Amino acid sequence: MPHTHTRHGSSGDDLCSTDEVKIFKDEGDREDDKISSENLLVEEKSSLIDLTESEEKSQKVARPDHSPVFNKLDTHTTSFNMGYLVSPYSYANGAANGLPVTMANKIGLPPFFCHNADPLATPPPAHCGIPPYQLDPKAIGLTRPALYPFAAGQYAYPMLGSEMSQVASWHTPSVYSASSFRTPYPSSLPINTTLPSDFPFRFSPSLLPSVHATSHHVLNSHSAIVASSSKQDCGSHQDSTTNNRYPRNLDTKNTSSNQSNDSSKDISNDKKKPHIKKPLNAFMLYMKEMRAKVVAECTLKESAAINQILGRRWHALGREEQAKYYELARRERQLHMQMYPDWSSRTNASRGKKRKRKQDTNEGGNNMKKCRARFGLDQQNQWCKPCRRKKKCIRYMEAMNGNGGILEDGSGMDDHGSDDDDDDEDDDDVKLNGSCGSVDADETANKIDDDAESLDHGSMSSFAQSPSTTTTSLASPLNMINFINPTTPNPAALLINCSATEQQQQQRSTSVSTTSTSVSASSGSGGTTPSTSSTVSPVTTGMPGINSSIPGANCIPGASGTSSSQTMLLGNRFSHLGMGLSPVFTTTSTAGTGLTTNKLEPFFGNNISLNNLNNSQIPIPVMPNIIRNPIGANPRDINNPLSINQLTNHHQPSSLLKSSFSQHLHQQQQLLNVTHMTTTSAVNNKNKVVVASSNRNDATTTAMMSISSHHAEKTSAAECHSNHEKNTDHHQQSNASGKTPSSAGATETGAISVS
DNA sequence: TCGCCTTTGAAGCGT
DNA sequence: ACGCTTCAAAGGCGA
Structure with missing residues (x-):
């Protein structure tokens, strides 16, 4: 959004601007239907914010400005009626007086x-x-x-x-x-x-x-x-x-002004x-x-x-x-x-010339400043993540050199996979004609672009960016999404409980967390292969027992046998899967029976309005044709036509995807004894990586799942601005063990990742 | 010792 | 208007 803030301007007018506006604007952007009830809530909040600021302004006007602080204090006192405007921090110590x-x-x-x-x-x-x-x-x-x-x-x-x-x-x-x-x-x-x-x-x-x-x-x-x-x-x-x-x-x-009399001084x-x-x-x-x-x-x-x-x-x-x-x-x-x-x-900025010079040198030498310039719009899949984000692309060369064409985040590796799907992120400039989605979807995605990007970026994209990134990704809360899947302990959780050594192992083994849906792969020792993530694994929700069935999760990484780079690549791709709407296949298994039922649950991610969450609960016996091509899916997939459009549009998965998914699916089936996931192509869209972690026992996993679900729902609710937001927690908890990742996916993960 | 990494957001500058 | 770049925090790490 345009920067309304003028630094030298007097105060007040711009004060209100950016943040709130941005925030809510984002909300509006994310949601297709701005008139949705959620938006109404948001608008209400927004209006409250505006009101608050208006009050501030008025107070400033009324009161001579002895000090900004003074005004602020005073005004805020009155203005902090908004919960979120005010820092709602409840201070545990409960000291009557004190500073934040x-x-x-x-x-x-x-x-x-x-x-x-x-x-x-x-x-x-x-x-x-x-x-x-x-x-x-x-x-x-x-x-x-x-x-x-x-x-x-x-x-x-x-x-x-x-x-x-x-x-x-x-x-x-x-x-x-x-x-x-x-x-x-x-x-x-x-x-x-x-x-x-x-x-x-x-x-x-x-x-x-x-x-x-x-x-x-x-x-x-x-x-x-x-x-x-x-x-x-x-x-x-x-x-x-x-x-x-x-x-x-x-x-x-x-002091400075006093001291400065001559230029040398x-x-x-x-x-x-x-x-x-x-x-x-x-x-x-x-x-x-x-x-x-x-x-x-x-x-x-x-x-x-x-x-x-x-x-x-x-x-x-x-x-x-x-x-x-x-x-x-x-x-x-x-x-x-x-x-x-x-x-x-x-x-x-003037102070930091060093860095700029350095970048300049890199850029100048390689003339690699922008991926767009280098590859052009036609080859967005070649772009590195930052460029996709329309930000700087500093490390491109390095990444390329290291990976032989693998972009720094790896997400860009469409080579391996999909053609186009991957990225639409940037679709601002170009709409992909690929199988990925309808034009409309692209447009919609574009609207959401910023938001989606940020979400993806935060949530998923980073996974493959660099080893370090990968490492961190394991620990990232984002992975918490994985908790949704009982079988997949969240890497973050793992890290939490893990000893340093374990963490290192975890880090080494990059687990790809795709979206909420579930991805995961993690082997304690082996790196998780993207391929694993690539394969579609049914999301098992609420079935703690599944965990036990998946002890082999560890095998996943090895199974693919993909190179680390590939892994990273895939991981990123999958990371995107979560974004946007995507059907979530929930596999419900009866403990001990080995029977599993696959349920398609649309994952709403940011676009909750598009679907009715309640409907998502409805089990779908047959694997839907709705397919999203996971490969190349950028975390920001919200933008990706794949995210939304594919849900509505049937896409032919790329052969590569098919193969990878089939492979992964096959593995997953073996691991999970899931018999229903036969149509790999069908599954392409939603990959769920089932993360199996040997580190956690079923109970823990289950608990984690509950948590993740809970959190996810909560998040989703927040994003949706649903009035039910406050209730979601309870509801979630009840449901968490239950099953529907859909809502969960919609949320945090959803937004961020989703299932 | 310095810069990098990594994140998001704000701001300024350039086109 | 849009894109690009820098900087803000933080602390380990490498050169």
Whole structure:
């Protein structure tokens, strides 16, 4: 969307813009029917947001601007009627006063902000912190109950053991729990509900109410300011000058301006001038918040891997949850803009010439800047993921060299598979004429494009991008989708429980998680082969017993015998499968009987409106002709005509797909004793990778499945903006064990992955 | 020591 | 208007 935000503009008008609009716009984009009830809900929310902002504006107008913060506090106090606008964080410690954990973290006051919060139990003496701004007593005094007070039990899965609960916690919207914000910030404070929860938590204490501010904080520059020379972690440095992300602009701007009299001085000042960092966007805020949790749960330390996980989780978040972060980000930008009216991202951009030069050199040397330029629109399958996303394509050459044509994400490897299907992602520019879907579908997909991309991107695409990616993908929450399938423990879950060694193995063995539907493959030792994922495996839902039948899951990887690169490739392709509507074949088996019934459940992914979820529950005895070609399916498949169109259109799977699927199917059949999956071609669209993990016992798997289902449904509900959103959890739980991945798929996975 | 990786989003610049 | 690029956080890893 166009950027409405003008940095130098005065404040208010653009404040409302981007985030909310974007969010809801996305919603609208995703859903074909904008008039759907879900949208109505969204619109309502949106209107609320607008209203909130309008209130803010009006208040600003009414009140002289003593300080942005002041206004913000005040306005937010009144404006935070919206649950998701307000940070609904319920602060576990329940301290009456305190800063939001995140804020505390930013503030970085060790003495006061102890993780234990004991010190904070009693607000520091007023003298400890003299906020530059007068705080509105109202803001301080008001207490706001958590808007999303998820009871502990809400995400507590009774059926789950502690272990599973932990897993479940993955999906627990951190936003709604105090812990979520607290985790990343060990030094978190008790969060003061009295403060506007939305208050920009990254800002320097000086901006905060006096409650916890200390004198040195007051003097501190904003946390955003860091030594230009080094990449300092604002949180890590307790130094008075670097504690806070955003130092007071007075410190930076004024000092710099005073110092700069001549050009030489300016130069030197530029170097000395504290580096004002960009305000964090919603995702960054989310990452900061959730990183620690992910690290703790997954025992992963590598940020790249964690970020992948977080990216998927981000997509898995409900819109409302995301909206919260968007709101926070918006406020940060707002505050940042107020603090540094003259600041521009360009300022920082000028600093980072190195990287650009480097890229330039690469690009210049290889002239590989864009895949589009290189391959043209006709060969989108050759494009790397970033290019598909219409972003930079830096590593293309490397990937190509390494893989011999395999794109970095591997998703692009249509060579192996499909022709066209794969990517339509970019269909913005070109509509694929392939078998993939109708033009209409493409158009529809295009509408959804951004959203879908992001979803896919977060959810699936990353799998094959790089080894590391693959590795992380295992751990990614996205894989949680796999839980839907009792047989496939979520890699993430595996990682959670796995020892480091196990994790490494897991990482090595890339499991492809396709969409929610199920993909999976993972062998503890062997890498999972894409082929495995490629094959369609019936989704087994709610059948814990299936697990036992699939001990051989491990064999899957080996069976295909595909190269690692291929594996990656396939994995990506499959990752896409989940996107968009796709029939989900649910295999219901009676424990011990070995009988299985295949049920086609349309997976709605983002396009829930297209289908009635209730209908999806209806078992379909015969394998539908509806086929999606999984191969080359990009995670962003939502855009992919395959995702939606294929559901409605019958496609002839490519021979390659057929073969791969047949092979995979065959394997799956053997493993699962599923007799009904005979028509490979029919299945092409939806692959479900059944992940079998030797690591988990059936009970665990079952539990995981329940969780995933639960989460998925919840997510889907969120995306659908269904009014039932709140109820889904319960419903899900009841259903989770049951069977219908469809809803689950529709959700998080769905959106992200789906089944 | 520095840059990369990896994610999403925001913003600026260029076409 | 669109596309491309950079930067924001984070910490391990490699050069």
